[in-house]
Each structure stands twice: as C-alpha cells, then as structure tokens.
Amino acid sequence: MSVQAIVSSGPKVMRVAVVGVGLVGSEFINQLLNFPTPNPFRIVTLTSSKTTLHAPDGLNITPDSWKQSLAQASLRPDFPFLLRELAALVKPGEPVVLVDNTSSNAVAALYPQFLRSGVHVITPNKKAFSAELSLYESIVSASLASGAKFLNEATVGAGLPIISTLKDLVATGDQVLKIEGVFSGTMSYIFNEFSTGQEGGPSFSSVVKVAREKGYTEPHPADDLNGADVARKLTILSRCIPSLRSSLPDGYQSVSTKSLVPQELEGIDTGDEFIARLPEFDDHFNKMRADAAKENQVLRFAGVIDVASGTIKADLEKYPVTHPFATALGGSDNIVMFYTARYGARPLVVQGAGAGAAVTAMGVMSDLLKLV
Numbered sequence: 001m002s003v004q005a006i007v008s009s010g011p012k013v014m015r016v017a018v019v020g021v022g023l024v025g026s027e028f029i030n031q032l033l034n035f036p037t038p039n040p041f042r043i044v045t046l047t048s049s050k051t052t053l054h055a056p057d058g059l060n061i062t063p064d065s066w067k068q069s070l071a072q073a074s075l076r077p078d079f080p081f082l083l084r085e086l087a088a089l090v091k092p093g094e095p096v097v098l099v100d101n102t103s104s105n106a107v108a109a110l111y112p113q114f115l116r117s118g119v120h121v122i123t124p125n126k127k128a129f130s131a132e133l134s135l136y137e138s139i140v141s142a143s144l145a146s147g148a149k150f151l152n153e154a155t156v157g158a159g160l161p162i163i164s165t166l167k168d169l170v171a172t173g174d175q176v177l178k179i180e181g182v183f184s185g186t187m188s189y190i191f192n193e194f195s196t197g198q199e200g201g202p203s204f205s206s207v208v209k210v211a212r213e214k215g216y217t218e219p220h221p222a223d224d225l226n227g228a229d230v231a232r233k234l235t236i237l238s239r240c241i242p243s244l245r246s247s248l249p250d251g252y253q254s255v256s257t258k259s260l261v262p263q264e265l266e267g268i269d270t271g272d273e274f275i276a277r278l279p280e281f282d283d284h285f286n287k288m289r290a291d292a293a294k295e296n297q298v299l300r301f302a303g304v305i306d307v308a309s310g311t312i313k314a315d316l317e318k319y320p321v322t323h324p325f326a327t328a329l330g331g332s333d334n335i336v337m338f339y340t341a342r343y344g345a346r347p348l349v350v351q352g353a354g355a356g357a358a359v360t361a362m363g364v365m366s367d368l369l370k371l372v
C-alpha cells in the first residue's frame, strides 16, 4: 500500500506542533511541508528557543517562508500556553502531536503532561527516555492513561529501524539474548579512521579534529568521547526489554561507561582548548591501537546489552579484523546486531548512517506516519 493510500484511509487532519528548529527540526519541517498530496498534516505551532508561531487551524507557511515568519514572530515560547492550546485541539479522529526536535531536558520533562492531555509525543531527543526511571515510568503511565502514544525511533541510530525492530522482536515473543552495536556516529567515524588493523596510522587527536571539522562531533568533542551518548542509547533500548525495564534506576548514569576523555582534560570549558590539548595523549591511544593490531584486531567503541546477565555497558572493545564492526562500517555508520532465540547464531543486523539531519528527520517522519 502506498503512503498516499495509507494516509487517505487515516485521519483527515493531524495537527503537529514543532518545538526546536535546528538541524533536524528544519529538515523535518521541510519534509512535512513537502509531503505528497493529500497532505493531512497541519503545522499549528513552530517554536524556537526565542519565538513562537501558533495557529489552531494551521500556520500559513511554505518551505521558503517559515524561517522568516518565525524569526519575526512576536510571541515568546510559552509551554503552559502550548499545553493548554494543544490539549483543547484534541478531538476524536483529529490527533494532535508534539514533535520535540530539541535536546532540552526541560522540554523532555513535560512529556507526561502532554501525553496525559491526549497529545502524542514524537521525538529524536534522548533525554526523557534515558534519564531516571521515574520520568520514564510517568511517560509510560500517562500514555497508557490517555491512549496518546510516544514514539522515539530517531533517538537510536537516527532513521535506522532499531527501536521498531526491537519492539517487534519483543512483541512477537522472540527472546532477545544480546544486543551489540556501534551506536555513536561520531565514535564510529573516529575509530573507523583511527584503527584499521595496522599498527600505525593517523594520530587520535588529528582524527578527532577532522571529525569536528566535518561536523560529526558535538561542539565540545568531550560530549561524544565521554561515552554518555552511547549510554543513553543503551538505556533507551534496555527499557524496551521487559526483564531489563527497571534495571537502570538512574538511567544512562547507571550504565557502565568507559570515558575516553583523559582525566587531565575533564572539565575543560571549550572544545577549542580540548582539541588543542588532546595531542598530549596521542601516545596512549597509539599504544592501544598497536596492541590491538598485533592481535589482528581493531578498536571500536561499542555498546552491549547482555540480557541474561543484565550487563549493560559502553566500552572501547577489540574486534577481529574480519568482524563486521571492522569490515562493514564507513563514515559515521551505526551497526546493531540483535542476537535472539529465533535468529540463532546469525544475528539480525541493522546498519547504515546513524546521524545527520536528513536521516534523523526521516526517522521522526516515519514515527508520524505510524500514527496515521
């Protein structure tokens, strides 16, 4: 069935409030405005961190005009107002959706209230689902109480079908034994370039510097190298597995995580200073690369969820040069292997670009289509 056919058999109108218009948000808005006819989506709200546009019947905007209209808007962001407005728009057969394209903790903390009011929540923002268990549980219970859904496919592997695959495995009664993968686009790029199975190669600091120049790292590279992004993704996946759902009370902070940030560089304020000082630690990373190469192995920053033992960890691991983590990855690819009872010794594998505006916005858009 085509997308048009699915959409024309679904609700006539779906109201969408978009919060966050950065890289992913801008691309998402363009995908929404360019959706094939009949386009059921009405953007009722656009909110940056500075201004807001809101019109209950849909904003009069085009792909060329929305940025200017939002920049010139006189309304300031006001979440209590947005909550009241969106809740009032929820009607049978006319769903209302909050799409959070920020990385804000404050916005994430409001999901239970939106859900309780019947507003669906779709987001690539990892914060709410990887924080303390109590927030996650209040999201789940608010969703169950009202029937409003929360969908977060793009929080792990951007547009790659990782969360939906895991949910399908669980829902169909397969037994998930282990999930192992390279979950960070930034770490993937760094180690694909740095560790190729040879004893020598470019210095670690030079690879991190190039990764930053290419826009793969966060503005402060320590925010990638500390492993927290991978720990957050592992938390989100673990909570989809019934036996592990309550195992991380403090969320990503409960995950055993290896930080690659040298102790001496912890707390450095700026990314520029961090990059300038990283060469002091190149010998340490060179030695790890050479030691791995002597064993015919490469270094990869991987995440593992071992269901039976309850081990959930993000660490720098060694893999044989013949392993898919060594042979199949390029650029900022993610790869995730699901070991399950049904799939046996040969895991179900999902692989591809795990970061970037276009593929992340596509993950958000695909969640929106699930509601249709």
Ligand SMILES: NC(=O)C1=CN([C@@H]2O[C@H](COP(=O)(O)OP(=O)(O)OC[C@H]3O[C@@H](n4cnc5c(N)ncnc54)[C@H](OP(=O)(O)O)[C@@H]3O)[C@@H](O)[C@H]2O)C=CC1
Binding pocket: 019, 020, 021, 022, 023, 024, 025, 047, 048, 049, 050, 077, 101, 102, 103, 104, 106, 107, 124, 125, 126, 154, 155, 157, 158, 354, 355, 356, 357, 360
């Ligand atoms: N980029 C990628 O490849 C991927 C991103 N993600 C996730 O997608 C989300 C968006 O990422 P990305 O677009 O790259 O990040 P950006 O920093 O480009 O965009 C985030 C936007 O959110 C806005 N914002 C922050 N707080 C608020 C607020 N309270 N109200 C309204 N707007 C706010 C910021 O505005 P301002 O600039 O004015 O502060 C900014 O424009 C993040 O959660 C990220 O982790 C997930 C997978 C991949």
Ligand SMILES: N[C@@H](CC=O)C(=O)O
Binding pocket: 155, 158, 183, 184, 185, 186, 187, 216, 218, 224, 229, 354, 355, 356
């Ligand atoms: N910084 C992240 C982007 C998406 O979550 C990554 O490197 O994968």
Ligand code: NA
Binding pocket: 153, 154, 155, 156, 157, 158, 159, 160, 161, 162, 163, 363
């Ligand atoms: Na995904």
